[in-house]
Amino acid sequence: MAPFGLMTAGASWLAKSFSVFSCTSTLARCSSVLSATYITPVKYLSSQASGPPKRPVSGYLRFLLQQRPDITRHFPGIKSTEIMRKGAGQWVMLTPEQKKPFNEAAQRAREQFKVDLQRYQALLTTEQFQQETQARMQRLTKRRSIIQKRELNTLGKPKRSRNSLNIFYSEHFLDARGLDPKDKMKSLMQDWKNISLHQKQIYTQLAEDDKIRYKNEMRLWEEHMVEIGRPDLVRENILPTKRKPAAKAQTIKKGTKKVIDTVKKATASKTVRSK
Numbered sequence: 001m002a003p004f005g006l007m008t009a010g011a012s013w014l015a016k017s018f019s020v021f022s023c024t025s026t027l028a029r030c031s032s033v034l035s036a037t038y039i040t041p042v043k044y045l046s047s048q049a050s051g052p053p054k055r056p057v058s059g060y061l062r063f064l065l066q067q068r069p070d071i072t073r074h075f076p077g078i079k080s081t082e083i084m085r086k087g088a089g090q091w092v093m094l095t096p097e098q099k100k101p102f103n104e105a106a107q108r109a110r111e112q113f114k115v116d117l118q119r120y121q122a123l124l125t126t127e128q129f130q131q132e133t134q135a136r137m138q139r140l141t142k143r144r145s146i147i148q149k150r151e152l153n154t155l156g157k158p159k160r161s162r163n164s165l166n167i168f169y170s171e172h173f174l175d176a177r178g179l180d181p182k183d184k185m186k187s188l189m190q191d192w193k194n195i196s197l198h199q200k201q202i203y204t205q206l207a208e209d210d211k212i213r214y215k216n217e218m219r220l221w222e223e224h225m226v227e228i229g230r231p232d233l234v235r236e237n238i239l240p241t242k243r244k245p246a247a248k249a250q251t252i253k254k255g256t257k258k259v260i261d262t263v264k265k266a267t268a269s270k271t272v273r274s275k
Contacts, residue, residue: 056109059102
């Protein structure tokens with residue numbers, strides 16, 4: 001997802017890059033880096049002797065690492081985000097033939113990574129292999145959580161409601177005593193214990209209002225998610241279900257059948273008595 005986002009952002013920055021990098025100069029620099037130098041692996045991406053091999057970077061990131069010194073030389077003091085945007089703009093300008101060496105180098109690195117990984121795993125004991133597997137699953141879970149959180153922020157999911165203590169903290173944190181956040185939190189906790197009951201009730205009411213705000217915003221947001229085809233982001237108790245009416249109809253049917261059986265039994269007993 002990251003390279004795609006960078007390429008999209010680089011397209012918008014392409015016009016700005018022309019102010020310093022003309023089309024001719026950009027393509028000239030891009031062509032100049034298509035030498036054997038880009039094939040050499042980056043040092044901090046090489047495998048460690050005491051740990052598993054590092055996963056290689058993509059062709060796009062290889063190009064970005066290659067262009068980084070050139071960009072910083074032309075723009076001293078430039079931020080890392082701006083470097084990535086300018087590099088993305090230059091990557092968009094490359095032809096498929098100019099991108100091919102970077103992608104091929106990335107493919108060769110991935111193949112070598114598989115070999116190194118198998119060689120590393122063969123040296124592990126059963127316990128070490130299980131530990132490595134568990135650590136990898138934890139990293140994947142954390143990565144998925146971060147991606148999901150970014151997606152929800154992009155879709156504008158409302159922020160959760162705050163309790164009375166959190167509202168008190170947010171209002172008085174800047175003026176709290178202490179040099180670091182930990183000391184400030186301790187002083188705020190002491191202040192919260194010392195304020196009057198009437199003041200606490202004010203923050204309690206603010207927390208109740210925030211709950212109403214969150215409930216209303218979530219209802220509108222979830223309705224919008226269903227409209228745009230993202231019901232997977234909606235809570236289960238909000239989604240409309242068709243099973244409940246069916247279950248209700250089935251219950252009525254069973255009840256009706258029970259009544260009919262009772263009537264039949266009563267009629268049969270009356271017939272027997274009349275005889």
